[in-house]
Structures are given as C-alpha cells and as structure tokens.
Amino acid sequence: MAAHLKKRVYEEFTKVVQQQHEDLSTKKLRLTKPSKSAALHVDLCKATSPADALQYLLQFARKPVEVESVEGVVRILLEHYYKENDASVRLKIASLLGLLSKTAGFSPDCIMDDAINTLQNEKSHQVLAQLLDTLLVIGTKLPENPSVRMRLVEVACKHLTDSSHGVRNKCLQLIGCLGPVEKGVAKEAESQAAKDVQKIIGDHFNDQDPRVRTAAIKAMLQLHERGLKLQQAIYGQACKLLADDYEQVRSAAVQLIWVLSQLYPESIVPIPSSNEEIRLVDDAFGKICHMVSDGSWVVRVQAAKLLGSMQQVSSHFLEQTLDKKLMSDLRRKRTAHERAKELYSSGEFSSGRKWGDDAPKEEIDTGAVNLIESGACGAFVHGLEDEMYEVRIAAVEALCMLAQSSPSFAEKCLDFLVDMFNDEIEEVRLQSIHTMRKISNNITLREDQLDTVLAVLEDSSRDIREALHELLCCTNVSTKEGIHLALVELLKNLTKYPTDRESIWKCLKFLGSRHPTLVLPLVPELLSTHPFFDTPEPDMDDPAYIAVLVLIFNAAKSCPTMPALFSDHTFRHYAYLRDSLSHLVPPLRLPGRKLVSSTVSPSITPHEDPSQQFLHQSLERVYNFQHLDPQGIQELLEFTIRDLQRLGELQSELAGMADFTATYLQCQLLLIKALQEKLWNVAAPLYLKQNALASAAAKQILEETYKMEFMYSGVESRQVVIIHHMRLQAKALQLIVTARTTRGVEPLFGMCEKFLQEVDSFQRCFISELPHMQGSFVDKLLDLMPRLVTSKPSEVVKILQTTLRQSTFLHLPLPEQLHRATANIIEPTGESDNPLRFTSGLVVALDVDATLEHVQDPQGTVKVQVLYPDGQAQLIHPKPADFRNPGPGRHRLITQVYLSHTAWTEPCQIEVRLLLAYNSNRSKASTRIPKSTWSESLEVLPPSENGIEGTIPFSKPVKVYIMPKPARR
Amino acid sequence: IFRVFCWCPGAGQDVGRSCILVSIAGKNVMLDCGMHMGYNDDRRFPDFSYITQNGRLTDFLDCVIISHFHLDHCGALPYFSEMVGYDGPIYMTHPTKAICPILLEDYRKITVDKKGETNFFTSQMIKDCMKKVVAVHLHQTVQVDEELEIKAYYAGHVLGAAMFQIKVGCESVVYTGDYNMTPDRHLGAAWIDKCRPDLLISESTYATTIRDSKRCRERDFLKKVHETVERGGKVLIPVFALGRAQELCILLETFWERMNLKAPIYFSTGLTEKANHYYKLFITWTNQKIRKTFVQRNMFEFKHIKAFDRAFADNPGPMVVFATPGMLHAGQSLQIFRKWAGNEKNMVIMPGYCVQGTVGHKILSGQRKLEMEGRQILEVKMQVEYMSFSAHADAKGIMQLIRQAEPRNVLLVHGEAKKMEFLKQKIEQEFHVSCFMPANGETTTILTNPCIPVDISLGLLKRETAIGPLPDAKKPKLMHGTLLMKDNSFRLVSPEQALKELGLAEHQLRFTCRVHIQDPRKEHETGLRVYNHLKGILKDYSVQHLPDGSITVESILIQATAHSEDQGTKVLLVSWTYQDEELGSYLTSLLKKGLPQSTP
16 A cells, blocks of 8 residues: 555656656746846746746745846746736736836836736736736836826726726826826826826715725825815815715715815805805814714724814814803703802802702703704814723824914813813823923913812822823912912822922922912911921921922022021021032022022023033143153043043033043043053063953943943934044954964954954044044054055054054044933832742743933833843843833833742842943944845845944842742642 | 504603514514513503503514613513513623623512512513523624514613614614713713614603713712712712612722722622622623723722621721612611711712602702601711712714714604603704604604515526616616516516516507608608718617618618608608607607708
C-alpha cells in the first residue's frame, strides 16, 4: 500500500515538472538581464490556474519595484490582463497597476491610455471599480496635466450609469478628486465632461443606493476642499438629504450643509410654510441643531462638532440652543437654573426644603407650545444630555468654541457647563472643566455656581482636581463670600489629598492676585487676628496656613493697605516664605522694611536681568581663558561650573540654560584634565590608573554629550554641532587611550577607520556650520584629512593627540529658550515600610505616577526602569495612552509597572526610575531618509552605523520595598 | 384584512392595567397584561372574557407580548394564562423573564399572605406561566408563525424594557410600552430605527410635561445627601424595590467613589438582592458607562452599599439607608422613619410620587405631627425632601420617538385623557399624521394601505424587463400582464398563459378609425406621402410601406383609399389592436392634423 502511494506521489510529481517544463519552453526570454518584469512574466506563465496566478501576484506585490522597471512590469501585467478570464485575477492586476503607478519617480501618463482601454471591455463590476480606482491614482499623480484629467473625468462620467454601486462610487470619487476646479479650464476644453461637474455630482444626490449618495456628497466636499466654490443651489438638495434613511448619507449631508453655510453665510433663504426669510447660516445652524437629536449617534457627534465652528450665526439663534421651555401639566415651569438664579438675586441661599418648590406657575397657551421646534431650540440641552459620551464631549467642545467668540453666550452656557462637572464619565468632566477654563475670561461665577464647581474638588481623580485648580486660577469670583468659600474648599481638599499641595498653593496665588479687593475684608478673619488680643502664632509648617498666606500675600501685592492688618509674626513668616517659596510669594513693599527685590522694576526685560547677565559674564570669562596657565584654567572652570549650578538652583527660569552650559564646561574640564597628564609624553604604554582616568573621562564626556543633545528642549542646530564636536573629541581621546594601552596594531585599524568615517559624516552633516569653527579640533582635523587617510594608525594617533591639545575651546552660543527635561516620580513615594508582598513567579502591579517637564514626544522616549537587588534591570515601555498632557511642555505619566521575581528570603528594595531613550539617528541634524512609497513593503531600513541607542536616567530613583514570597504548595 | 384593529381593555386614557389587543391582518396580538394598583377586586385585572365571549383564548390570540416587568404591565399574566386559560406563546425579553416572576411572587405574597385573599393565583401558577414564556433578544426578529413576526427595540425605562414591532406582511405596528428618551445613570435611551409602521402605540404618561435636565436633579440629590452625611445625620430614602432604586444606588455609589466618602450606605434586603443579581448579569441592557467599565468592575457590584440589618438603624454616626416600600406606608421604611424622625439632623428623601393617605404624602404636604397607630403622635423634626426621578418620556421625548419611527398613525395609551388631548393635537399639527386616543374598551380601526406581494412568472418578468431602459432595482416599474387570483394566491402571468390556464379562447379587439384628407392625388401617392410623413416623425418606430400600398407602423395598419364620392378626398383607414391603443390614438391625432404641404 505504502509503495503504491509512493508511486502515485512520484507520478504526480513528475507530471507537475513536465507541465512546468512545457510552459518554460513555450516562452521566449528576450530580456538579457534578470529583471523584475521577467520574473513576473515567468511566474504568470507558469500559473496553471487562476488561484495560482493570484498567489504569484500576491507574492509579487510584497516586493518593491524599482522605478526603471515599472513600465515593463505594467506592460506584462496588462498583457496578462487581456488574456485572463478570471475576474479575481484581473481585479488583483488592476489594483497592482494602481500601486505601481504610485511608485515615486514614475510618471504614469504612458500607461494611462492602456488603463482606459481596459475599461472598455470589462464586464465585472468589481474589476471596473478597481480600474477606476487605478485611474484615480494615475490622475492624482499627474496634477499638472489638465487634459489628462479631463479625459479621466469624461471616462468616469460615462460609467456613472453603471448598475453597480461600487462603480458609480468610484466614478464619483474620481470626479470629485479630478474634476476641473477653475472655471477657465472648463471653458477651453470643449469636451462633454467639462460641463458642470457640480451638476453631474448633484444628480447623484438622489441615487437609489445610499452608498452612492454618500459618495456623491463626499465628492462634492472634495471639490470644495480643492477650491471649487460650490453653488448655493445645492443647499436645498442637501437639506433634503438630512432626512435620508441612512446615517452615512445624513452625516455627509450635515458636513455639506456646514460647508455651504460657511460659503454663503449672508444669503437669504425662505422658510418653508411661511413667507419669511432668514440668513442661510442661521437656517443651516437650525438644521444642524436639529440633527443633534438624530437617531444615529455618529450623526449626532458630527452635528455637535460642526456647531462649534458656526460663529457667524446670529446671537438670537445661538441663545436658543440653550433654551428648553419646561412645562408640567401644561403650565410653564422654571428650570432649575432659573430658580437658582432667582434665589441668588433675591438674596436667599438654596432653601429647596419645600415640596413643590418647583411647582409650575403660569398657564401655557396650548397652541403656542411648539414641541419639536424646527429651529435651534435646546440643541445643546439635548447634546449635553446625550446617551453617548462622544456626543456629550463634542457638544462641550462646540459650546467652548461658540462661547469663546460670544461673551453673552458664554455667560448663558455657564450653567450647563457647570452641570457637566457632574457627568458620570471622567473624560467629559475633564473636558468641561478645560472648556470652562478656556472661556473664563468672559465669565464671572455666581456663588451658587461656584459652589457646584468647588464640590468637584473632592473628586478622587487627581486629573480632575488639578484641572479644577487650573480653572480656579483664572476664574473671576464676584463676591468675598465666594473667595472665602473657595479657600475653605481648597483647604478641605488639602487635608483630604495632601499631595495636591503645590497645585493648591499655585491656585491660591492666582486667586489672590486676581481679587485683591475681595480678599482685603477677609484678612483679619483669615489670619485670625483680633483687635485687642494677641492670638497664638500659627505653625509655620502647616500647609494650610501657608496656603492662606499665599492668598493674602498675593492679594497684598496690589493692595497697599493690606499689610497694615498683618501682625508681627506675619511679617516674619513673609520673610521666610519669600525665601523658601519664592515662586509663590511676590515681593511686597512692606512698611519699614527695605526690599531688595523691589528695586527690580517690571520694565526690565529678561535679557537685562542680573542673573542672566551673570550667566553671560561668567561664560565670557571662561571663553577668554586661553592666556591662563593650565592650573588656572582648571580652577576657573571648576568655579564657574559651581556658580552655574547654584544659579540654576536659585533661578528656575534659567535652570535649563545654566545646567546646559555647566555640563558643557564640565566636558571641557574633563577633556583638559585627561589631556593634561604628563604621562602622555612617556612613550611606554600607560599604566592602569592613568588609563582608567583617561578612559573614564572619555566615557563620561560621551554620556554628557548625549544628555546635552537629548535632554534639553529648545536645542538648536548651532548647539548640536558643538555637542557633536565635543563627542568627536571624546572619541578621539578614546582612540588615543586605546592606542596607548593595546599592544597589537590590528584592532587599531578598525578603530581608526571608524573614527575617520565619523569625522567624515560629521563634515557631511554640519557642512554649513564649519565656517564658524575656526581653529577647532575638527577644523584642524579636516585640514589634515588627506594625510590621515593614508597614514598608519600609530601616526594617526599621534596626529590626533597633538591636534586635540592644540585645538581651541569652542564658544557655546546659547539659544533663546532652553529647558532641561525633568521627571519627578510622585508615586511610589518610596517612604513605605510595608513591603509589597506577592507570590514569586506571579506578577504584581506597581502604580507609577510621575510628572515630566519639557520632554518632547514622551510617548516615544520615556521608559521606566526597574532595578532589582540582584542587578537585574528591566525596561518597561509605557503605553501611549498613559501619558496625559495637562499643559504646554508638561506631561504626566500614570502607568502600571509589572514586577515579578523569584522568591526572596526577606523583603528588599528595588529601584524604579524613569529613563529617556534616545537614538542618535533621530538627532535633529541628521537628514531624514525618505520612506519608500511602495506600499506594504515590509523591509525595515538597516540601522545606519552611527545609530547609537541609549538611555539617560532623568529622574531620581525611588525605592520600593517588595517581598516575593515562595509559592505555597 | 386591510386594517389594524385596536382594542384597549386596560390602558386607554388611564394609567395602570395596561392591556391592548391588536388585530392586524387577521392576527390577534395582546400587548401587555397588567393589573391595576388601585383596586382590590375583580377590576384589578382586565376583563378577558370580553375578548372571546365564550371561545378559548388560545384559539383567538396568536401571541402575547410583555414589554417590561412592572406589575401594571405584567401583573395579570398568571391569572390570564393559568386561571383564564391561555397556552399560546408569551414573548418578553430575557431580563423581563428573569425579574418578572420575582415581582409576581412578591405581589402574590402581599395579597394572599398579608391580606388573606383567596381565589388568587399560586406560586405554582406563576411557575407554569413562566414556562410558556419565550425570551427574545434585542433586534431579533422572531417568527411567531408563518406570517407574524415580532422584533424588540431598546426602551430604557427599566432593565429589560422593550418596544415591540409587530409585523404581518408589510403591515406593522409598534408598541412602545413604557420608554425613556433621556438616558439615566444605569440605562440608556430608547431607540428605534425608521421602520415606518402603520401604527405607533405610544405611552403618554407625561404628555404635557417637558422636563428639566436630569443633571440638576441629580446634583441636588447628591448635594443634599452629602451635606446631611457631613453633618453627621442619617438619610432615609424610601424606594420601590426595582427600577429607580438601582439608579439611585448607582448614583450614590459613584458619588461615594468619586468623593472618597466613608459613611455606610445600606439597602434593605429582600427581593432587591435577587434583582440586583440580574442587574449584574444583564450588563448589555445598561447604559454606555456601565457597559464600558464592567470589565474592570461591574457597577452593580456595589462597594459601598451593604445589606441592611434592623439593628443598624440605631448605630451612631451618619448613614444612608434605602428601604422599601416607597410611600412610607408600612414595612421597614416606616420603622426606620419612626426611629429617625425626631432628629433635625436627619433627612428623608422621597424619590417618587406618593398616594394620598400614606405617611409619605402627609409629610410631603408639610404635616409635621403625625398620628400613628395607637394614638401616638410622632413629631417630624427631620428634613423632608422631594426629588422626582421618573423614567418616562416627556412630551418632547414622545415627539422625538415619533420623528424617529415615522409612523403613519399614532395611538396614545397609558395616560390621562386631558393630557393626551393636548399631545394628540400637537402630533397632528407637527407630523400631519392622524392620532387616536381610545378610551378603555373602545375599539379603533385604522385603515392601512398594505402592499400585496404577487408572484410573477419568470418568462413574463424577463420579457417585460427587456423592454425599455435599464432596470432600476429599487424603483417601481410598470408591467403588463394578467393578474390571476386563484386559491388565495396571486400570480402575474402573461395573457397567453392566462388564457391557456383558464381554457379561454383569445379574442382580438381592434379599433379602426377613418381620417379624411384632402388630397387630389392618386391613392398610392397619398399612401407614399403619408409614409414619408410618418417616417419623418416616428424615427424610433419601424414604419414600413407594404407592396399593396398599405403602411404599417409597428403593428398598426394604415390604408389609403379614395373617397367613393369625392375623389379629392382620401380616406385613411387606421386600424390597431387595443394593446397598441396609445400609439394608435397618437397616430390618428397626428393624421388628423393633416399632411404637410405637398413636397415636390
């Protein structure tokens, strides 16, 4: 049996081979060199069945095709296209044609005629659609050729009558993308297709297939995007489409109406069923508002979003969106908002004790009540109460945009926004708080509103609380009770969540400086001073007391009468806080006290700031050290570095700048130290200690240069050159050290070559900057380049050594703004004595919460490192969603880190820290390699030789006590 | 058969005892089977004997549909199926099927065990009744029999509430049950597609009310509870066991979570616990938030809410207690109320409507001294708050639903007559559809315009589609054929086939018409002129000049003969079959206009 089977297998096998042979023999290979097209041809000829052919094509599609051979490939594909009977293969060929014509550098006009010809005899609708798609690609590749486009549009128009929706879809898409936009073109070309494209597309608004209707509207929008002015006539058609049965159509129609309303805001349209007329933008606004209560949430989101950008709408319509007439048993009822307002204006504060407090009052004329208004009535009321949070967020965003442009609307929408603070979904709450902050210039909070706002301070989500603090920073409060209320709530917040300290202080700082007059009457109460009795001195370390003082001192800044109310210890505390929390406490002009900082008048620009001056002066001094003796240079550098570091600590705004220069000077210092050793003069190999010193210096310089390049935001290419230059010097130093320590010559060859390559690439990258680097190491090196290339390694090393010594110290120009990336791990705090226990082999999740400042693209660069006591290190990439962006330049990382380890006998500490990953390829100066446009090419570019990936630790490590227990059996 | 017939034994112009009988295209469907809370005698159940007079219910009804588990919609079900006798299918959604028996059992206990009534359905009857229930999924089309199909839509209101579309052929009715168009803390909003039913039967509890945003009410509620708890007071919330209670629980639970509050919340045990189980299970029926977060934590697994024990009421410190029943007329809620009423720090929040005569109603109307049993006087010092949380659609919501569904007729039930009058007027005014509001026992007949499917023979179809422009799949098209009505089926066949089938001989009908033309020339010349003339005009038709002098246009024959008396007048004989009537009459009118002036 087995033998029989085997025989059969062989038989079949030989059969296959024979067939292949046959195929090969019939084909004549004319191409001399093996090319893509030839290979494809062979493959396609080999294919015995459509499925085979399809497989070959699929394989072929995975590989990119060079520009030169595209045309040949296309010819072969077309040849097969005509021969092929199977629709699926033709479909694939059609799609390949499209892909091929996308190849960069290939001009597809030569294949256009063929592509159009293929359309003629095609029967399959799917293939037809795909061919039209290919034509679309070809058309978009030839933007400068109106006659080609005209032809394509003509072809598309011809196929518009096809019975398949797919074909009609593609035709419309093609017309939308390629149809003539300028009027002039349409006139000069006499062809049929050139007649009004809009008319053609508009005719398909009533197509029987919803997909085609959608495509027609999309094509219209496409035309608009390409700059064609749509005719107002289609407005009526678009309005009818709003009542379509299909959501895609409605969604697209809403967009179209929006576009038209932006194009013709002022034209007048009649209101059906009456002989009144209104502005088109108002009419469109009403219609879109109507769609906010559509059956499909996709349409609702779309409508709500678009409402935000309709700023030309008249205020009468705008305010209707917030209006919802309430009634109960046909009697008019006031909304809770109105009641709150009334209570507030009558001076009574929230009674609400009685049943029937909201009992309806006036009778309503039944005829006058309009239950479904055609206008904008209550659109936002509906949107904000929607079931889907996507709609609610969109509505909040729209409210925000409209309120920013209309102060009166801002005032009105306040109540609704405040209501949104209690939404069940946190994102919505957050969004509405942000919105409120954005419009806060236009509004003043009433006390009852403030009350609701402040209630959110107890939210357990830190994001919400911080957003609210930001909001309070820029809100206007109307009464002194309001301020008091805010302070009380903030203090409550402080006791409940002590980690919010900084944020609350900052909030109070702004609150104080915004409302000095409202704070003034509160001062005695807040400081608990008494006219006759001395009250006990409060505890200076109490965060709540500091909070109160921050409020008062900031208010006192613009209210000179306030200090008179202070008691003695307040002044003492002021002096203390001014020193310790200088960013929160402003300089005050206090009676009987000389104020050093008050001499700084606000008119002084930061450039003339003394600290800035100091920075520049010290740098000047350093750059002129050439004439000093080596010892002096070293000392000067050391002092300057110390000064700069201290300056950085004192002046937060200059910290980045100071640190940056200090690091640079540090590098220089290390270099000088390493080179200064007398030992270089000795011919013998270095002994261990010297070697260690020099190589350590080189290594450290390398590290520091990476820090300088990647840890600071605002570094410009001028600085990058200098950093790279310093790195080159360090590498030279490394080379010298190796040369002096290793015996053999062979390893040196490689190193020398590599170094020279680097010099070369440096030259290539920074060719424009070279003129500024007179007398520098690299300058000299480049002069000597011809000699270096030809000489032996030992000579190279010698030359390098002398050049390195003789080269001048490069001046580091400072950019306008320079910020050092910093990270601060808030959680885990590292103070816990309770070990985190878990069973070994399983994982435990550790919550990590950190703030990042001045990190560009944190999603890509920030990593978490976990160091175990056994030296094992683990690198974790947080998810992009774990990063939030609360403000410009600031990021917050809230993520979970999974820990696991084998069993330990006793608890031990692990270290968690944040790392900044870098890749020198990504350096700002290096040119970007254009990505190949050939789609789905899976080849990854080989990392170039100078691509060094590494990480810089940029946060203090936090220790976490953990204890993996052995698993119980 | 072209009518939807609607009979409301229970729900017309009245709240409670929902029961509607719909007869659509010969199918009888009963919608809901509720009881009336207000009565304790026979009036509490609909009068089923009225439906059939004497026959069996099972023969008369094709199916029964229950929209949701509230007793005024399903309370009479065991009575109806077991005591009156119905064995056909009963349709309800899965959550309704799960929760409904709990409520029925509770209802039975109160009536039989507490009030001591006899002649009431038993536990076994409830079980037997439930065996007849077929559960349906949302948007699932269920074929009840060959013609009748039903489909459920989400309705909000309570867990598992559904609107039902009943369809026979192309006639359809939508019954909304109770529904809610604004989402709340645990349920989403009702939704229906543009199904364009012939009749929409909608509830209209809040026909004349437009409600304020839910958020304000929620915020007020939370604020009041929060303030009292912070003061160290106790909060009592009397609730009915199912529906609103869960919403309030979710509301408080999330608030506690958000604000990090520690005060305990208790829920009086009993049937609630069982019901909560089902709430946990039927997550797909809840709102977006709960559905999205249940992977992390099921919102109905309350972290802060614990079961209540009688002894807890005396514990010191703040607490919140949900207790049944909702009107403070008996049971646990009343007990707790008596304990706490004396302290002004405490608070009672009434989340719903209270019937006159109950303690709840008394304190809401401001009474501060209550007379309890045994002549005791209870002084109420605690704060009394009223908060309305209702899950019915308001007038705007009803209009919104009508707009979504686009019905041809609307019928309002489950509401008060006066209020319905207002809404009816509005509906007619805004949507231009007719609206009905039958009273109890009244029958409404609605004429529909149904379409009737007809089988067409393939040959005819192919022949007819070949004529004329390309076929448009969804556009109506005019066809010629013979309609055969035979054995209760409709067929469209070609005339030949019809004749063959019926065994009739074919008769031809021809029209002839004479047209007089003044033309002095010879007959055949006139014929030639007519030929040229027609050829010039009728380009799309085949015009032929036959050797015998006659002219054919398609199948129409024209012959020119000289007038017997006047040679100068020629008579054109035009003859056509009745199939070509259109062309024939066109030709005659054309010829009557005369020939163009002679061409050389």
